[in-house]
Amino acid sequence: MPYAACPGCDQNIFLRRAPKLGDIVYCDNCEADLEVVNVNPIELDWPWEEDEYEDDEEFEEDEEDWDDDL
Numbered sequence: 761m762p763y764a765a766c767p768g769c770d771q772n773i774f775l776r777r778a779p780k781l782g783d784i785v786y787c788d789n790c791e792a793d794l795e796v797v798n799v800n801p802i803e804l805d806w807p808w809e810e811d812e813y814e815d816d817e818e819f820e821e822d823e824e825d826w827d828d829d830l
C-alpha cells in the first residue's frame with residue numbers, strides 16, 4: 761500500500777490507491793488537507809504554499825544595495 765509522510769507531523773499517511781499529482785489527501789493525525797506534489801517518491805505539501813515558492817525568485821533582487829551614491 762502506498763504511503764507518504766505528512767509534512768506537518770511526520771505521520772505516515774496510507775493511500776488506498778496510487779496517488780496522482782494534485783490529489784488531496786487528509787492527515788487524520790493533524791487534521792490537515794495535503795496535496796500530492798510528487799509521486800515517485802510520494803511527497804505531500806500544503807496546497808496553499810505553491811504560490812509562495814513561485815514568487816521566491818523575484819525576491820532575490822536586493823533593492824537596498826542600489827543606494828550607492830556615485
Ligand SMILES: [Zn+2]
Pocket residue numbers: 766767768769770771787788789790791792
Ligand atoms: Zn499530519
